[in-house]
Amino acid sequence: MNARTETLSEKGQAALAYAGRGWKVCPLRDGTKSDHLTGHGGYHNATSDPDQVRKWWMQWPDANIGLNLEASGLVVLDADTYKPDCGWQNYIEGREAPWTLIQKSARGGTHYIYQAEQGVEYLGKLCQGVDIKHKGYILLEPSTFEGGQYRFETDDEPEPCPDWVPRKAGAPEGAKQTVTEDDRLLILHRLADAPNDLSREDWVRLCFALKHALGDDGREAWLDFCNRFPGEKKQGEAERVWDTAKPDGTSNAGTIFYLLQTPAQKAVAPKTFNLVAVGDLEYRPPVFLAEGLIETETLGLLFGDPGCGKSFLAADLSLSVATGEPFHGRAVKQGTVIYIAGEGHNGLARRFNAWAQHHGRSLKGVPMFKSERAAQFLDGASAQSVTNAVRSLAAKVGEPALIVVDTLARNFGGGDENSTQEMGQFIAAMDDLRSNWPECVLLIVHHSGHAEKQRARGAMALKGALDFEYRLEKEGDALTLTNTKMKDAEPPVDQVFALETVDLERGGSSAVLVEGEAVVRRVRLTATQMLGLTTYKTAALAHGVWDDGAFKGVQLEDWRAEFYRKHTGDTSEAKKKAFQRVRKDLVDYGKMTATDDVYLACDPAVSLEILMSGTDGTIPGHVPS
Incomplete structure (x- = not known):
């Protein structure tokens, strides 16, 4: 980073980095989505010229970052996943969603960012609650809106836009089929089995969606559907509605799947709540899934920065449990493994095969099963569908010993990780899933905090609910696994790994975890x-506690007042939480000691700097102890 870059604000540095990728960016007023600071032309003034970007953010350091999509060669699926009527999950069911760059919007929606196909125009709507954005712009991390912040969920490059995203280019006018043949057959199947409990408004929406998806070929299916039921929705009225329907692209296959949900999908039966007498509770010695690391019957978390190797470790542990192979010298309890993957499906397949090749094992017959897509655990129907799928599988191959949810962000659903209430709902969904199999371990893979790298991202309610927690940190070639919570056992010592490249037999390569060498680790402080x-x-310097010329520390209240004055938190509560975390972290890292609310720096260089700061021979800020 050069000196010119260092003078930029956080948003300015981010904008410059985006421009370095060739993306066309422009400034918008802080906290807004439409107040363009460049005047006439708006997002059309976006550029990747670094000098112009630097000039804009030197002038407006807090400006939000707009991204001109078409000019940057990108298309975005903007899914309102925080809304209960969003049709995204129904639409992508059975489709392969490529692993791509993903961003959470300030409201909790999701941006799936893809490379646009050259010379192609895209329809403006994918399905209910999902827009296709190409001729326009979006905001990028760390822009803010309505009190929320945009943030990336993955750090991948945008992949080519999937074929199932509808295009305008070359599409003939008229009522022609706009969906794939597989989708057509699935729609006809859903129509044949669906009950007709729709309101008249939804009935008309279904007609519009069918005409858009199937064209004139859908007329017969529509009339057959309506003719099964009495009343106004029979032949004559159904024909009139079909003939007057004018598809406009706002409803399509996703709308159909949403409207034709079965009663079981719409309403999830609550679980029973039982009470057990304490005299009937049985105690037994601890049983470990991985000796000394993870007990059975637990909920745990593995977190770390993007790219630190979390999924490699989760895959390694999963395959060790599924095959009975010791996990880096630690015995495991063999059993069925369920891997609920929200991203990197092709990458995971390579990692699984690299592990098998490295250990000289075949994956044929191994009781480990991966989901085809992410779950949405804040949605009751989606959470229940996961439980039903695992129950069905368990009846055939045995109860799961381990369930992995990778990652929390991709399987969270339409909500905000920072909301204590919504994180509580996610934890309840994890507990409900795990409770079906008493011996099971449920492991969540998650990202570290944006600013606080020593803890997992999101509401602190998550850590409070965990039985164990591990942080994976990468420094050079070393991956260090550190226990940060062990509820009912002694925390294990750090374990060090390294990644070793494996050239796959059928082409391509991946990597596996091997034992690494410990490094001398310096604690890297956050901003x-x-x-x-x-x-x-x-x-x-202003209020230090001294005793006969010796520096003894700083009173808590004096330190807090100075921190509040400099911290940029918007509220007093934000400043309070930040100071509490910093105070605890510095003590935990051995940077400070505390005695009767007097804090003393442990680094002699800090004390010497304070002692030598006086230029007139007096002790600065001398307060007798």
């Missing part, structure tokens, strides 16, 4: 932790 240390020094 907020650095602010805590800086404000500590400032408070020490």
Whole structure:
């Protein structure tokens, strides 16, 4: 990073990085989606010229970042996954959604960012609650809107836009079929089995969607559907509605699948709640899924930065359990494994095969099963469908010993990870899933916090619900697994791995975890932790506690006041939480000690800097102890 870049704000540096990828960006007023700061022309003024980008964000350091999609060669599926009527999950059922760059919007929606096909125009609507954005723009991380922030869920390059995203280019005018043959057959199957409990408004919506999806060939299917039921929805009225329907692209296959949900999909039966007398509870010695690392009957979390190797470790553990292979020298309890993958399906297949090749094993007959798509655990119907699928499989191959949810973000559903209420709903869904199989371990794979790398991202309610938690951190070639919570056992010592490349027999390559060498690790402080240390020094100069010329520390209240003054939190509560975390982290890292609310830096260099800061021979800010 050069000196010119360092003077830019966080948003300015992000905008410059996007421009470096060839993306066309433009500034919008902080907290808005439409107030363009460049005046006439709006997002059409977007550029990838670094000098112009630098000039804009030097002038408006807090400006949001707009991305001109068409000019950048991108198309986005903008799914309102936080809305209950969003048709995204129904639409992609049975389709392969490529692993691509994904961003969460400020409201909790999801942006699936793909490479646009040259010379192609896209329809404006995919299905209910999902827009196709190409001629227009979106905001990019770390832009803000309505109190929320845009943030990337993955750090991948955009993949080519899937074939099942409808195009305008070359499409003939008129009522022709706009869906694939597989979708046509699935629609006809759903129509044949669907009950007619639709309101008149939804009945008309279904007609519009069918005409758009199937064209004139759908007329007979529509009339057959309506003729099965009495009343106004019989032949004459059905014919009139069909003949006057004018498809406009706002309803299609996804709308059909949403409207034709079965009663079981619409309403999930609640679980029973039982009570057990304490005298009937049986105690037994701990049983480990992985010796010394993970007990059975637990809920746990593995977190770390993107690209640190989390999924490699989760795959390694899963295959060890499924095959009975020791996990890096630790015995495992062999059993069925369910891997609920939200991303990287092709990459996971390569990792599984690399593991098998490295260990000299065949994957044929191994009781490990991967989902074809992500779950949406905040949605009751989606969560129940996962449970039903695992129950069905367990009846054939045995109860699961391990269920992996990779990652939390991709399987969360339409909600906000930072919301205590919605995180609580996700935890309840995890508990409900695991409770079906008493011996099972449920492991969640998650990202570390944006600013606080030492903890997992999102609401703290998650950590409180866990039985165990591990952080995976990459430094150079070393991947260090550190236990950060062990509810009912002694925390294990750190375990160090490295990634070793494996050339696959059928082409391509992947990697596997091998034992690594421990490195001398320096604690890398976050920006907020650095602010805590800086404000500590400032408070020490003004209000330090001294005893006969020796520096004894800083009173908590003096340090807090200086931190609040410098911290950029929008509310006093935000400043309070940030200071509490920083204070705890610096003590945990061995940077500070605390005695009777007096904090003393453990680094002699810090104390010396404070001692030497006086230029007139007096002790700065001398407060007798």
